[in-house]
Amino acid sequence: MSDLPIGQHALLSDRHSAAVVTSDGCVAWLCLPRFDSESVFASILDDDGGHWWIRPAEPTSVERAYVDGSMVLRSTYRTGSGSVELVEALELPAPADPHRIGVDAPHTLLRVLRCTGGSIDLEMEFRPRPGYGTVVAHLDPVPGGLVATGGGETLTLSTTVPCVIAGGTATARFRMHDGDEIALAMQFQDAGSPPSPPYAAGRIITAIDTTVTAWRDWSDLHQTYQGPWRDLVHHSGRVLKALSYQPTGAIVAAATTSLPEVVGGARNWDYRYSWVRDASFTMRALWVAACPHEANDFFGFIASAGAAALPRGHLQIMYGVGGERDLTERTVPHWAGWRGSAPVRIGNGAWNQPQLDVYGELLDAAALLADQLAPFPPDLRDFLSSLADAAAAHWNEPDHGIWEIRGAPRHYLFSKLMCWVALDRAAALADRLGLHDRVDGWRGTADRIRDAILADGWNPRVGAFTQSFGSDHLDASALMIPLVGLLPPDDPRVRSTVDAITAHLIDDHGLVRRYLAGPDVDRLPGTEGSFLLCTFWLARVLADDDRVPEARDAFERAIAHINDVGLLAEEVDSGTGEQLGNFPQAFSHVGLVNAAWAISLAEERAATRPASRGMPRRARRWRRV
Structure with missing residues (x-):
């Protein structure tokens, strides 16, 4: 079970659903495609609830803040050897009308890593457990990532990081050097829909920028206090x-x-x-x-x-x-x-x-x-x-x-x-x-x-x-x-x-x-x-x-x-x-x-x-x- 203080979590939203992410790089709660759908990740409630964490392999300090005017989260981790920035969001397309932020949200979780100094070893574990933890997803590697199926839903993980798959879990350990950038995404498809192809890294980075802009455009229209x-x-x-x-x-x-x-x-x-x-x-x-x-x-x-x-x-x-x-x-x-x-x-x-x-x-x-x-x-x-x-x-x-x-x-x-x-x-x-x-x-x-x-x-x-x-x-x-x-x-x-x-x-x-x-x-x-x-x-x-x-x-x-x-x-x-x-x-x-x-x-x-x-x-x- 999770014992991390509730206050060490943060919110991501695409106005269809919400992810709750921890200060140590874990997506600990996510229901798709709606707020009240069954969970995909729920480790905030139980170890068997599923999670997706990305974190430094050695002890670290962290500073977090939302990108100004948005609900896009930026976390900076520092170790004895280097530092890395993790930017996370639930993707928002650019709306034709800023009032309608969230229209046609693609149900995609975006995560971009940027090494901002030195070198740093990171670990990743992708462990979806759909259906409130009752389903162990089956993971299959595909070009540009992997596909998770189970419980009638499909998740596509976009990643260029080599993963080891075992028991419904994908793990990876990798090193980043100053200036390196790694972009990851997880897309959701309803039952009956074919798996979406993985996002290319450039598309993920562009999607992060678009999401920031969508939030800022809404804020500029409404934040008058x-x-x-x-x-x-x-x-x-x-x-x-x-x-x-x-x-x-x-x-x-x-x-x-x-x-x-x-x-x-x-x-x-x-x-x-x-x-x-x-x-x-x-x-x-x-x-x-x-x-x-x-x-x-x-x-x-x-x-x-x-x-x-x-x-x-x-x-x-x-x-x-x-x-x-x-x-x-x-x-x-x-x-x-x-x-x-x-x-x-x-x-x-x-x-x-x-x-x-x-x-x-x-x-x-x-x-x-x-x-x-x-x-x-x-x-x-x-x-x-x-x-x-x-x-x-x-x-x-x-x-x-x-x-x-x-x-x-x-x-x-x-x-x-x-x-x-x-x-x-x-x-x-x-x-x-x-x-x-x-x-x-x-x-x-x-x-x-x-x-x-x-x-x-x-x-x-x-x-x-x-x-x-x-x-x-x-x-x-x-x-x-x-x-x-x-x-x-x-x-x-x-x-x-x-x-x-x-x-x-x-x-x-x-x-x-x-x-x-x-x-x-x-x-x-x-x-x-x-x-x-x-x-x-x-x-x-x-x-x-x-x-x-x-x-x-x-x-x-x-x-x-x-x-x-x-x-x-x-x-x-x-x-x-x-x-x-x-x-x-x-x-x-x-x-x-x-x-x-x-x-x-x-x-x-x-x-x-x-x-x-x-x-x-x-x-x-x-x-x-």
Whole structure:
């Protein structure tokens, strides 16, 4: 099993699939041809999952960075005798329209080695294990490389390096001298397609350059944010784009499955699907970069995938990237999991949970992106109005909440809050929806939901809004109350909730937990790490309350855990400070973008505030548990 820290991985994407590569030259996760396809390489979860590593044969140091403005990774390895640069990418052709980056991606992994000094011995091992490790591929040498077949798929490895083939594995050892260049590629073909001929070295190098250009052209069109932490915001925008599925506009929650929320625990989930909630929040983050094509693609995907479900009851909370509805969960019993964190899960059992918050997240995104979506086509108008009607009809029912807790449904505060958002935003969109006659009804129901939240969601014993009606448990999702506008950030109940969360949900690293996990709360054994998104939420609330020093402090505590190539997982181990959970996580990068934007606005307000209004509030130190 792999024990390399999650933070020592990096992401490659062609907007159809993603590769996760390690700091020591291993492709440790790759599913083809889609994010949620069966894996070809999966050594991040088990030694028998397959891998493709290229690394120096002797001890080495490494420095990694993405090529500026792109998701092309450059790693420089140095040994006592020389240095070598490894440039890696999932190939992107040059699109006719830079907005449509990823169109006609050929499902090809590119790897180029350049010796940049001295001489260096390298080793390579190519060990594909398709079908979640159940297939030992058969390898045949061909001119210019080799062909791997098995599991109904074909992989063509392009290489001029002589390989030894044995037991479904190709190995090589070779020396490079200063100025030498070796280009390799792995092409994927679906079942029934003939093997593709190997790429020539020149074609691989050209493909790398084209891929860099494709990413930069997209970045130049969209990376307009100029506030604090500009480079991190721009990079997070590219990460979110990399987690989107070009053919449909779906956005996956993360590139991986079953990277755990606690080492050795069972809180291991498959995140390679498109959650309505996550994608809606992602659209809000991409709005900072003004992405009209992304907004239209995403709403087209959700309207197509989700509209059919509403007449039958609730909107489904997640879909496959092609719009698939049945995401039945199973385990992979022959895999040990990362650091022994089993079970490894494929599919996600939460797919058929009722979760009422999705109506509000979609309508909130639609309200924010209304100008980019304009004019609303008839099918989108019908879909959005049906979401408001569903929120009005179901808001008083129990559900499983934002965290998809696997127990009996409850009256979760966040779900009620987002039903209020759904009706509030629908009323604001009435002109665009052409439904003025529904406004009074929507607003009347929104008022009833608000009254219920203020009466039953507030717990005077705790001094905070709590996880569910009548509960004593704190939950960081209550921070969304001011962020969606139910109450202002300076409301005494909001400030008291912030104080309670900072007193009881913050760990030794200054990061916010979602809630205090345990069987009595979420029906699962063990605990979990601290949640980066929730820490960014705290930063946003503080910024909106013009507590800028505190907001900056919270933001800096979160970004202190970014890895060397600017990526965040879902959580952070409250003891060790290591990244935990699936990687990279869209939610975390969404939180980063939105918190930076909120702090930017707060600093603009502070800069224009008349001196007579007094000094900003004194920053209060965060308190450790």
